[in-house]
Amino acid sequence: MSTDKRNGNPRDALFAHPQPVVDFAFNAAVADVFPDMVRRSIPGYETIISQLGVLARRYVRPQTRVYDLGCSLGAATLSMASQVREPGVRWIGVDNSQAMIDRCALRFARHLPPGSFTLECADISRLSLMPASLMVLNFTLQFIPPPERQALLNRVYAALLPGGALVLSEKTCFADAGQQALINELYLEFKRANGYSELEISQKRSALEKVMIPETLAIHRERLQQAGFTPVVCWFQSFSFLSLLALKAE
Numbered sequence: 001m002s003t004d005k006r007n008g009n010p011r012d013a014l015f016a017h018p019q020p021v022v023d024f025a026f027n028a029a030v031a032d033v034f035p036d037m038v039r040r041s042i043p044g045y046e047t048i049i050s051q052l053g054v055l056a057r058r059y060v061r062p063q064t065r066v067y068d069l070g071c072s073l074g075a076a077t078l079s080m081a082s083q084v085r086e087p088g089v090r091w092i093g094v095d096n097s098q099a100m101i102d103r104c105a106l107r108f109a110r111h112l113p114p115g116s117f118t119l120e121c122a123d124i125s126r127l128s129l130m131p132a133s134l135m136v137l138n139f140t141l142q143f144i145p146p147p148e149r150q151a152l153l154n155r156v157y158a159a160l161l162p163g164g165a166l167v168l169s170e171k172t173c174f175a176d177a178g179q180q181a182l183i184n185e186l187y188l189e190f191k192r193a194n195g196y197s198e199l200e201i202s203q204k205r206s207a208l209e210k211v212m213i214p215e216t217l218a219i220h221r222e223r224l225q226q227a228g229f230t231p232v233v234c235w236f237q238s239f240s241f242l243s244l245l246a247l248k249a250e
Contacts, residue, residue: 009033009035009036009039010032010033010036011033011036012033012036012037012040012041013033013200014029014030014033014037014204015199015200015203015204015207016197016199016200017199018199018203019203021203021206021207022207023207023210023211024204024207024208024211024212025097025211026072026095026096026097026099026100027097027099028099030099031072031073031097031099031100031102031103034072034073034100035073035075038139039194040191040194040195040196041191041194041196041204042139042171042241043187043190043238043239043241044236044237044238044241045241047236047238048138048169048236048243049075049076049079049138050079051235051236052076052079052080052136052138052167053079053080053082053083053084054083055080055134055165055167055235055245056079056080056081056083056084056134057083057084057085058165059133059134059163059164059165060080060084060086060089060133060134061086061133061161062086062087062088062089063086063087063088063089064086064088064089064090064131064132064133064134064161065089065090065091065092065130065131065132065133066080066084066089066090066091066092066132066133066134066135066136067092067094067129067132067134067135067136068080068091068092068093068094068136068138069094069124069127069135069136069137069140069156070094070095070096070124070137070138070139070140070143071093071094071095071100071101071104071119072095072097072100072104073100073103073104073107074093074104074107074108076136076138077091077093077108077112077117077136078107078108078111078112080134080136081111081112081116089116090116090117090118091108091112091116091117091118092117092118092119092120092132093108093117093118093119093120094119094120094121094122094124094127095119095121095122096121096122096123096124097121098121101119101120101121104119105119124140124144124152125144125148125151125152129155129156129158129159130159131159131160131161132159132160132161132164133160133161133163133164133165134160134164134165134166134167135156135159135160135164135165135166135167136166136167136169137156137166137167137168137169138167138169138243139169139170139171141153141168141170142170142171142212142213142214142215143211143212145213146213146215149223150223150226150227153166153223153224153227153229154227154228156227157227157228157229157248160248161248162248162249162250163247163248163249163250164247164248165245165246165247165248166224166229166244166245166246166247166248167243167244167245167246168220168224168243168244168246169236169241169242169243169244170214170215170220170241170242170243170244171212171214171240171241172214172215172216172217172220172240172241172242173214173215173216173240174216174240175216175218183239183240186239187239187240188201190239214240217234217242220232220244221244224244224246228248229246229247229248230247230249231246231247232244232245232246232247233245233246
C-alpha cells in the first residue's frame with residue numbers, strides 16, 4: 001500500500017484496477033485509506049472538519065453529550081473536542097462499521113481524556129438517542145435509505161436539548177438538469193486534479209450508485225423544518241457538497 005507523502009496517510013487505490021461491480025461498504029480496506037479517500041473525494045472536507053470545532057465552541061454546553069453519528073475514524077469529534085473547553089462533555093461516536101469503530105477507538109484513546117468518550121457499533125436508524133447539546137451527521141444521512149431519513153431527523157430533534165444544534169453535511173443534487181451537468185463535470189475535474197484515474201472514478205461511481213443517494217438542498221431543508229428545526233442555514237458549500245446548521249429553539 002502506497003502512502004501520500006504530504007500527510008503520511010495510506011493512499012486510496014481501492015479502485016485502481018478492474019474489478020467486478022460490488023456495492024460500496026465501509027470495510028477494513030476502506031478504513032485503512034479513509035483519510036486520503038475523503039480528502040481527495042470531498043471538496044472542502046478538511047474545512048468542514050476544522051470548522052466543526054468553531055461550531056462546537058458555540059453550541060456545546062457543560063455536562064452534556066455530543067453525538068457524532070456515522071463517526072468513521074472520529075475526525076469530526078476530535079476537531080470539536082480540540083476546541084471545546086466546557087467541563088463534563090461526553091463524546092459519543094456511532095458507526096455501523098466495526099472496522100471504523102476499532103480504528104476510531106485507537107485514535108480517541110490517544111487524543112481524548114480517559115472516560116470522556118463512548119463508541120458504539122450500531123445502526124443509527126435504530127439507535128436510542130439520549131439528550132445532547134450538539135449532534136453531527138457528517139456525510140452520513142446520504143447512506144440511509146431515503147424513506148428512513150425523516151424518522152431519524154425527528155429523533156435527533158427530539159433528543160436535542162432546547163437551543164441545541166444539528167450539523168448535517170451531505171452531497172446533494174440539483175433539480176435543474178443543466179446545473180447538475182455542470183457540477184458533475186466540475187466535480188470530475190476535482191477528482192482528476194487529485195490524482196484519480198478515469199477507471200477509479202468510474203468504478204467507484206458504480207459501487208456507490210445504489211448505496212449513496214443524494215437529494216436536493218430543498219428536500220433537506222423541508223425535511224429538517226418538518227422535524228422542527230428553525231432556522232436551517234447553509235454555512236458551507238463546494239460544488240454539490242454542503243453543510244447545514246439546523247437549530248432547535250430555546
